[in-house]
Amino acid sequence: MPNLEGKVAIVTGAGRGIGREHALALAEAGARVVVNDLGAALSGEGHDDTPAQQVVQEIVAKGGEAAANGENVADFAGAERLVAQAIDGFGRLDILVNNAGILRDRMIVNLTESEWDSVIAVHLKGHFAPTRHAAAYWREQAKAGEQVRGRVINTSSPSGVFGNVGQSNYGAAKAGIAGFTLIVAQELQRYGVTVNCLAPNARTRMTEDTFDMGAPPEGFDPLDPANMSPLVVALAADAAQSITGQVFHVWGGAVNALRGWSADELFSAPEGWEPDALLAELLARFPDGAAPPGMLAGMQSAGGRSLQAAD
Ligand SMILES: NC(=O)c1ccc[n+]([C@@H]2O[C@H](COP(=O)([O-])OP(=O)(O)OC[C@H]3O[C@@H](n4cnc5c(N)ncnc54)[C@H](O)[C@@H]3O)[C@@H](O)[C@H]2O)c1
Numbered sequence: 033m034p035n036l037e038g039k040v041a042i043v044t045g046a047g048r049g050i051g052r053e054h055a056l057a058l059a060e061a062g063a064r065v066v067v068n069d070l071g072a073a074l075s076g077e078g079h080d081d082t083p084a085q086q087v088v089q090e091i092v093a094k095g096g097e098a099a100a101n102g103e104n105v106a107d108f109a110g111a112e113r114l115v116a117q118a119i120d121g122f123g124r125l126d127i128l129v130n131n132a133g134i135l136r137d138r139m140i141v142n143l144t145e146s147e148w149d150s151v152i153a154v155h156l157k158g159h160f161a162p163t164r165h166a167a168a169y170w171r172e173q174a175k176a177g178e179q180v181r182g183r184v185i186n187t188s189s190p191s192g193v194f195g196n197v198g199q200s201n202y203g204a205a206k207a208g209i210a211g212f213t214l215i216v217a218q219e220l221q222r223y224g225v226t227v228n229c230l231a232p233n234a235r236t237r238m239t240e241d242t243f244d245m246g247a248p249p250e251g252f253d254p255l256d257p258a259n260m261s262p263l264v265v266a267l268a269a270d271a272a273q274s275i276t277g278q279v280f281h282v283w284g285g286a287v288n289a290l291r292g293w294s295a296d297e298l299f300s301a302p303e304g305w306e307p308d309a310l311l312a313e314l315l316a317r318f319p320d321g322a323a324p325p326g327m328l329a330g331m332q333s334a335g336g337r338s339l340q341a342a343d
Pocket residue numbers: 044045046047048049050051068069070071072073074076083103104105106131132133134154158187188189190191231232233234235236237238239
């Protein structure tokens with residue numbers, strides 16, 4: 033296991049599910065961890081400090097160091113306080129894992145404004161806000177001549193990169209997070225910060241409500257949320273300094289470095305297109321039409337197995 037001793041990590045939404053596993057794994061590798069969790073319901077409502085505190089207790093019971101934080105990651109000032117807690121409390125910040133998330137699924141025809149706004153806020157702004165404050169800290173460190181090996185590890189979703197029906201709010205936020213990763217990776221490279229992204233698959237309250245997950249099998253369980261964390265620890269290692277701007281689909285032991293929006297079918301007219309000629313070419317080149325294959329096909333191509341939608 034990479035040695036993360038001396039490093040300080042923040043994991044958002046670490047009171048449960050995948051984030052909890054990231055926090056435990058980073059602590060096991062030697063990092064001191066700020067365990068952030070608002071303690072919200074799956075829909076984002078409510079506040080409970082208990083989940084974050086329990087994860088802190090688990091880490092401390094195993095001999096690690098951790099502190100709880102109950103800020104809402106979508107609150108810009110709250111995210112600043114979260115980053116400050118790591119720096120003031122543990123003396124530095126090395127690793128930021130943006131993981132907190134909520135769901136408010138509905139087909140687009142019925143999706144309400146608040147369902148759209150809340151999901152976009154927690155995921156997209158909830159990635160921007162902590163990253164923004166951490167980035168400012170790392171730039172300051174770099175300008176002061178410190179050797180920075182900062183890490184931002186974001187959380188997208190198969191729903192965002194492949195497109196899942198009924199999740200236009202969530203998927204748009206998650207696709208946005210993948211795009212945010214590509215851009216911020218380029219911006220922060222000069223300061224010694226890598227920015228990568230996971231598209232996870234795990235049995236948590238988030239997926240148990242939406243999919244028929246089946247019971248955990250005997251032996252290795254591909255959907256154990258702990259399977260998401262070895263990649264986080266690996267990316268946090270000093271040796272991973274040159275790996276940045278990647279979006280990894282993770283299913284059990286299958287980690288796939290996705291290539292999104294790469295160039296493919298080219299329609300080229302040296303003097304420009306007339307609409308009727310372009311339409312004829314589109315129809316000729318797509319004789320069976322062209323439509324997204326859907327999330328499950330994308331997941332399977334990336335090394336995952338199919339999930340069945342729950343009735
Ligand atoms: N479980 C999966 O298969 C799966 C698939 C794709 C993406 N994801 C993503 O992985 C991340 C973790 O999901 P999970 O499955 O562990 O879900 P989860 O509901 O078990 O955990 C999410 C945690 O985030 C916390 N949270 C919610 N809003 C917050 C806020 N504003 N500020 C701080 N904390 C907040 C919740 O209290 C909760 O403990 C999410 O971003 C989710 O969208 C999960």
